[in-house]
Amino acid sequence: MSSEVHPGSPAAPLTILVVDDQNASRVALSAELDRCGHRVLEADSADWALELFRRHRPDLVLLDVEMPGHDGYWAAREMRAAEPGGWTPIIFLSQRDQERDIWQAIEAGGDDYLIKPVLGMVLHAKLRAMHRLAQMRERLVLLSDELRSANAQLHELSTVDGLTGLMNRRALDESLHSELELARREQQPLTLMLCDVDHFKRFNDRQGHVEGDACLRQVAQLLRDTCRRPADRAARYGGEEFALLLPRTPRSGAMTYARALMRLVAQRQILHPDSPVAPHITLSGGITTCVPDASTTAEGLLLRADDALYTAKAQGRNRFFSYEMQMDTEEQRPQLPR
Structure with missing residues (x-):
């Protein structure tokens, strides 16, 4: 050189x-x-x-x-x-x-x-x-890494409910569509539950919105605790309403799951003095379970679970109702004192 x-x-x-x-x-x-x-x-x-x-x-x-x-x-x-x-x-x-x-x-x-x-x-x-x-x-x-990190944070913000940390409605819709396709392909049962806190407006009016938010966070944690399998998902559907998506869960398993959730809520004893149902908060819920076929849609499952939820409320609240089983959790447990 x-x-x-x-x-x-x-x-x-x-x-x-x-x-x-x-x-x-x-x-x-x-x-x-x-x-x-x-x-x-x-x-x-x-x-x-x-x-x-x-x-x-x-x-x-x-x-x-x-x-x-x-x-x-x-x-x-x-x-x-x-x-x-x-x-x-x-x-x-x-x-x-x-x-x-x-x-x-x-x-x-x-x-x-x-x-x-x-x-x-x-x-x-x-x-x-x-x-x-x-x-x-x-x-x-470095810029690519920062961009990926920002996109990940943005995706989390767009799919996670800010109050409870659960999936939000958008993420639930995405998960429901993907799990529906998987259940249809594998011919496995899929369960969807919708539930809400009974007489939550009265809770907010009496306890205030700060306590109301704290109550929703506690309910969200209970739902999260019941999702023991990796595929089980809990979401905030809107307001005081929540959703549970349970792949590979048959009708009997769904009812067992609902009863376990109600026991957890009762044991937590979150006071609700203005509730005509119980001295503590309670949940009402609708359950739909199916092995999807070509005609099954995510929208149809949501409508059916929502309809079952309103049936549970009409029958006295503090229960989960399933159209597929034509029964609710009230039939499976002792009557609580009113």
């Missing part, structure tokens, strides 16, 4: 892997780079170069083309395969100057091609250019 004066090197020192089987050329090039403050790794074969590349992840590779055994093209391809998603600048150094040689170098994964002997000014200009490209790529990667 010529010792022609160069205008300087990148401000930040680089770790540079120099690969050349010719000892004199490699040592001279390494000495020049070391003089400019760079950290230099040396390899006299493609195999050893690949090992150093994997071990140290250099900032730049200066790679000779002609070497015994595997050549530089092979080394470049292996280096690219060893850094999925990453990018390390590779500059080929060769005495070959044919167009096909340059094309083959770029095809193998190289970023530039210099003809030996390389002038010092040219080499350092290339180093600075590659360093700028690497910095630009790092900034793009």
